[in-house]
Amino acid sequence: MKKVFLSLLVIGTFLFYALHQKSESSAIQAVPVAPQGSSSSNPPPQTPTSSTAGGSGQTTQPAPATSASSSQYKNGTYTGSVADAFYGNVQVQAVITNGRLSDIQFLQYPTDPGHTSEVSSIALPILKQEAIQNQSAQVDAVSGASDTSQAFQQSLQVALQKAQ
Secondary structure, eight states, X not given: OHHHHHHHHHHHHHHHHHHHHHHHHHTSOOOOOOOTTOSOSSOOSSOOOXXXXXXXXXXXXXXXXXXXXXXXXXXXXXXXXXXXXXXXXXXXXXXXXXXXXXXXXXXXXXXXXXXXXXXXXXXXXXXXXXXHHHTSSOOOOOTTOHHHHHHHHHHHHHHHHHTO
């Protein structure tokens, strides 16, 4: 009787764990991440306006009022620092075109098989899109990827400081 009870307990625990994992993974939608080495598979979600042609140093943009979003960046490609995201490192390159953040390339990001790569494939495009939209490293953390979000912010902030 003891062996039967123990066997049922083990099977029940396994079933509970399997259902928990299935419900957790079905709540997350997969978003493809551009493979490393590709320059830009996702175009910026907005088109830059040519309101800086007069050389005033100011841009008109619907971004939040932060010091990084109201200043114009120097054109070029700037590499951020390597930041620890617990499951791996995050390092980004910020591409500045016409004084605006136009692209973010991921040089390093967590890629361990399983849940880690799934989280990266979901969080990184969201972080990239929001940073380009805000023209700043000030982005909301992605739920379930807070360590990756913080590391992204740290690396991008260093890159954008170099661009000022």
